Amino acid sequence: MIEWPEPFVLRALVAGLVLAVVAAPLGCIVLWRRMAYVGETLAQSSLLGVAFGMALNVDLTLSVIIAAVLAALILIWFGQQKLLALDSVLGLMHHAALAMGVIAITLLKGPAIDLMGFLFGDVFAVTRNDMIWVVVGGALVLAATLALWRSLVRVSLHEDLATAEGIDPRLSRGAFDILLAVTIAVSMKIVGILLVMAFLIVPAVAARPLASTPERMAIIAAIVAMIGVVGGLFFSLTVDVPGGPSIVLTMCALAVISLMAAGSRSR
Amino acid sequence: MRQPAQSLTPSSSAFRRYVILPAETVTATLEQSVSHADRPVGSPGQSHAHDHGAACGCGQAHSTAVDRTALMSARGLWFTRHRRDLIAGIDLDVHAREIVTLIGPNGAGKTTLVKLMLGIEKPDRGELYRPTSTLIGYVPQRFDIERAIPMTVARFLALGHGASDDEIAAALAEVGAARTVDQQLSQLSGGETQRVLIARALLRRPNLLVLDEPARGVDYVGEADLYDLIGSLRDNRGLGVLLVSHDLHVVMAKSDRVICINGHVCCSGKPEAVAKHAEYARLFGPRAAGALAVYTHHHDHQHDLSGAPSPVTQTSGLDVDGRSST
Numbered sequence: 001m002i003e004w005p006e007p008f009v010l011r012a013l014v015a016g017l018v019l020a021v022v023a024a025p026l027g028c029i030v031l032w033r034r035m036a037y038v039g040e041t042l043a044q045s046s047l048l049g050v051a052f053g054m055a056l057n058v059d060l061t062l063s064v065i066i067a068a069v070l071a072a073l074i075l076i077w078f079g080q081q082k083l084l085a086l087d088s089v090l091g092l093m094h095h096a097a098l099a100m101g102v103i104a105i106t107l108l109k110g111p112a113i114d115l116m117g118f119l120f121g122d123v124f125a126v127t128r129n130d131m132i133w134v135v136v137g138g139a140l141v142l143a144a145t146l147a148l149w150r151s152l153v154r155v156s157l158h159e160d161l162a163t164a165e166g167i168d169p170r171l172s173r174g175a176f177d178i179l180l181a182v183t184i185a186v187s188m189k190i191v192g193i194l195l196v197m198a199f200l201i202v203p204a205v206a207a208r209p210l211a212s213t214p215e216r217m218a219i220i221a222a223i224v225a226m227i228g229v230v231g232g233l234f235f236s237l238t239v240d241v242p243g244g245p246s247i248v249l250t251m252c253a254l255a256v257i258s259l260m261a262a263g264s265r266s267r
Numbered sequence: 268m269r270q271p272a273q274s275l276t277p278s279s280s281a282f283r284r285y286v287i288l289p290a291e292t293v294t295a296t297l298e299q300s301v302s303h304a305d306r307p308v309g310s311p312g313q314s315h316a317h318d319h320g321a322a323c324g325c326g327q328a329h330s331t332a333v334d335r336t337a338l339m340s341a342r343g344l345w346f347t348r349h350r351r352d353l354i355a356g357i358d359l360d361v362h363a364r365e366i367v368t369l370i371g372p373n374g375a376g377k378t379t380l381v382k383l384m385l386g387i388e389k390p391d392r393g394e395l396y397r398p399t400s401t402l403i404g405y406v407p408q409r410f411d412i413e414r415a416i417p418m419t420v421a422r423f424l425a426l427g428h429g430a431s432d433d434e435i436a437a438a439l440a441e442v443g444a445a446r447t448v449d450q451q452l453s454q455l456s457g458g459e460t461q462r463v464l465i466a467r468a469l470l471r472r473p474n475l476l477v478l479d480e481p482a483r484g485v486d487y488v489g490e491a492d493l494y495d496l497i498g499s500l501r502d503n504r505g506l507g508v509l510l511v512s513h514d515l516h517v518v519m520a521k522s523d524r525v526i527c528i529n530g531h532v533c534c535s536g537k538p539e540a541v542a543k544h545a546e547y548a549r550l551f552g553p554r555a556a557g558a559l560a561v562y563t564h565h566h567d568h569q570h571d572l573s574g575a576p577s578p579v580t581q582t583s584g585l586d587v588d589g590r591s592s593t
Contacts, residue, residue: 032416154427157413164385164405165427165471211417212451 012123012190012233012243015134019187020203020225022138025145025218026183027200027225028207029176032156032214037087038075039197041094042181045071046188047101050118054108061133064188068181071097076174098193121192121244123233130189137186141179148175153214191244198248203228206255209262224254333396334360338475338507339403344383344393346376353379354390355530359509361475366501366508368522368538375529377511378408381479384509404468404506406478409460418452420444420463430470438466442496458489465496475507476500483513494519 005013030039049067053060071093078089105113117125126134145152151172154162159169184196191199203225204217211217232247239246333340337360346354353376361367369377382388385405386397424435439445444462447455455463461481468476478497482490498521500506512518518525518538526535 032413034415150426153416157416157418157423157426158407158411160382160385160387160411161405161407162427163387164403164407164477208415208417212419213422214416214418215422217417 008124008126009233009237011126011128011131013230015126015131016123016190016229016233016247017226018134018138019183019190019199020229021222022142022145023183023187023200024203024207024222024225025149026141026176026180027202027204028214028218028221029152029156030180030197030200031204031208035180036197036201037090037094038177039180039184039200041075041090041097042068042071042177043184043188043193043196044094044101045097046185047118047193048097048104049185051101051104051108054105059129061130061186061189065137065182065185068185069178072177072181076177079173116242117192118188119192119194120242121188121190121195123190123236123243123247126189133186134189137182141183141186144175144179148172148179149215152176191248195244195248198251199225202248202251202255206251206258209258224258225251228254333394334362335396335398337362337396338398338401339384339509340396341384341390342394344380344390344395346379346383346388346390352530354383356393357528357532359384359526361507361509363474363507364501364505365523366498366510366519366521368518368525369509369511369528370514370518370525371528371533377528378479380528381477381509381511385477401475402471402473404465404471404473404476406461406464406468406476406481408479408483409457409464412452412460414453420447420450420452420455423452423463424467424470428470434470435466438469439463441469441500442466457484458493461485461493462496465500469500473506475509477509479511480513481510490517494521497521 030036046064046068049064050060052067053063056063074093075086075089078084079086102115105115105118116122151162151167154165154167155169155172163169183200187196187199203221206224207217207220210220228247228251232250233243235241235250236243236246331342333342339359339361341357341359344354344357344359345352357376357380359367359380369380371377379388383390383395384397385403386395420439421432421435424430424438430438436445436448439448439462442462442465444459444466447459447463452460452463465476465478465481476497481497482493485493497508497510497519501508501521510519510522520538522538524535525538527533
């Protein structure tokens, strides 16, 4: 058991809580628009960003954000064509990005490199520099999400209705994809490439049965995510297991309880 | 006041692009683009069964310029996807206080036509006149609403237009759905959902209401009630109404014009009032018979499997497009 509060524990806690709040509304929209696969693809493209950052010797968070945003732009561009469903493009990009990322990092740093930190996150290794990214980036993403919220909800609810009422769905979709890419890139530090979408979606799943409006769903998702971060970090420190998976597992437990309660109520 | 019109003309290159023309040049360009010489499938036996009065809504050669007295007017709309002409040279006008009903078989392009008229899709060719003074209230097909989003009726109505609680209550009362205000959208019945969607459209203070299959999944009594409501909105508010019907033969009795489309305009005309018809009243009850009408129409052409029109053959006893066995 580690003495409380060590600075690295405090940093992990603050970064986790900030990202929990930022990611919750985005996670709700991902759920509504059935975009989990898009998110996974953006996340796995981030590994290439890690490789580029190492090769060019720049800040890894910055290179990961750039890689994720580039992947989002490619997806937006692919989304314009109607020949192939986006799913098939994602199926290709998703695995290609992961494979290329692993190969590129191994070539650069040799087989001894530990990929675990990138794949599952290393929340207790969050540095002061990372904190700046989390707080500033998080505040920007949250502000943009709030500004776009109404049009995002309307496009998610019924795209044609929103279009007929004067919203450009491509604009709000594109903006959302980029916000999602930035959030995934920053959250990767905490829960890793393979678990980052769970960090976004699971709190939204837990919130769905408890919410009556889209706004309440986002707020409840944020609360669930914060409980998940605190509970997960506590579990991780107590049992001495990795932090990212502990956070996600705590969130999943909350979601299962919420869904089971909803199931028994509707019977 | 003269409104600028957007004219969509084919360009000489392989690409289709939009050319915005000043209003004066529109007519001349149109005569080129809508001339029947470029109709891809010839149909020698195709005659044209109704007289060509003004605003007959038919897509044939007499079309000239858009009708600037209309709330919405289209001339020679074409929309082609995957080498299929989903919309092939359709003209359509909707005026104030007028109810226009679109019917046609599945895949006839009804929803596509509505999307073109609303600007959700852009036509490949043709001219669309929609002045800025036309405010459209759109009622989409109800089953398209994403159910994963928690949404009360009150929040749904406030979303977008920033309507106050009083305005929301008034709109719901006008459509007869006042008690749904705190319910979830996903818990409403088919008829209630339609009324809520109409209330939302009314909050925009439209002068044109566009409804895509409002009576789908609603029983006959509910359908008659909905048509009563739409008719009273026209009467009380002076709205123009463009309505897509899911039923080929039963339409709203108050329709001023019924237009049957199958890619192109097959036929159009007034619905026959059948309220007096004893057999019909017996079948659906006097309430329903007041609001619904049977649209009897006989087609002078039929469609082969590719959808191209061809003359009616002697062996075919069917008068419904697309079901003939050529």
